[in-house]
């Protein structure tokens with residue numbers, strides 16, 4: 502093949518092979534893996550041939566380029582399906598979890614509307630779910646938003662009580678992106694099954710980290726994305742149950758009828774190949790990796806809770822992802838704390854920037870935290886490439902930061918004097 506000899510290809514490969522250990526910018530510590538994860542170099546390597554050497558469109562049926570792309574997508578679909586123990590035909594590739602959430606919610610609403618127009622979800626869901634639900638309300642649907650307890654968990658009784666004859670779908674996220682809190686999916690699935698209601702789950706933070714098996718939990722639709730599990734950005738999937746019951750969603754993008762007519766558009770072959778590789782690596786490494794990260798997370802949490810006054814964990818300690826810690830440091834404003842180490846340690850705060858202002862996290866507020874406490878919360882999310890040394894450095898940076906912010910805070914002083 503002539504194009505294989507293009508010199509730039511050799512350049513890319515040589516850079517890649519020399520930099521097997523691609524280094525992050527010096528002295529930066531990335532602890533924001535729930536926002537996105539570094540793409541594993543093994544994933545990048547698997548993707549590269551599909552940009553240039555094998556440029557085919559997976560829908561091209563009449564030449565080897567198309568066949569190669571189609572074969573690669575087929576393999577990736579199997580790899581992704583294996584990770585969630587599904588049939589490959591139940592995996593619909595999308596551009597990410599936001600699109601998968603929208604496709605599931607709006608697609609079910611559109612198709613099952615004649616049965617009813619009522620949906621149930623939870624106040625702590627990701628904005629991709631909440632905003633899609635708001636859209637459905639505008640289209641004439643009705644949505645019940647369940648509360649959570651101070652641990653971030655829903656009440657199964659409240660869920661069952663909310664189900665009505667016209668309820669068509671329940672949507673509960675598997676694990677929360679801010680707190681790591683894991684909902685009791687199997688018990689939720691049993692309730693939905695009992696009432697003949699479809700169950701959808703945004704499992705973006707669970708897939709690749711803990712076993713998230715839709716069939717085992719009675720989940721009919723499940724959204725997830727590659728870039729939260731060391732794959733590339735811009736590719737995700739929606740699991741759509743094919744048997745007992747056979748579920749369908751109305752497409753939200755019309756076009757060539759790709760992905761069994763549920764999601765049109767030329768498949769992003771390199772990204773899908775990368776997603777497949779990331780899934781394969783997760784199957785191989787998930788268990789060991791989860792143990793390693795849990796130990797590091799527990800060490801971080803223990804150090805911060807022991808050495809910092811008025812520090813508390815946001816979210817259930819028992820039902821929680823092992824690589825996430827969301828900690829409130831009373832009267833130490835999170836953005837200020839991060840400023841003390843010049844954002845050298847990359848974290849998230851319990852504040853969300855909207856177009857107009859800085860709002861406290863809707864998740865922490867739903868859990869009953871005050872706005873003040875939410876703004877004083879930091880989220881640490883660990884990933885495959887974090888080392889123990891990095892965690893040790895982060896612990897010291899955060900302790901110093903909280904001390905510094907509090908030392909300058911009149912509110913903290915009043916609090917210490919018992920006035921506040």
Ligand SMILES: *Cc1c(COP(=O)(O)O)cnc(C)c1O
Nearest residue numbers: 597598599627629678703705726
């Ligand atoms: C990141 C995330 C999303 C959005 O995923 P994209 O692939 O970036 O669209 C949706 N839900 C949850 C829970 C997430 O953490």
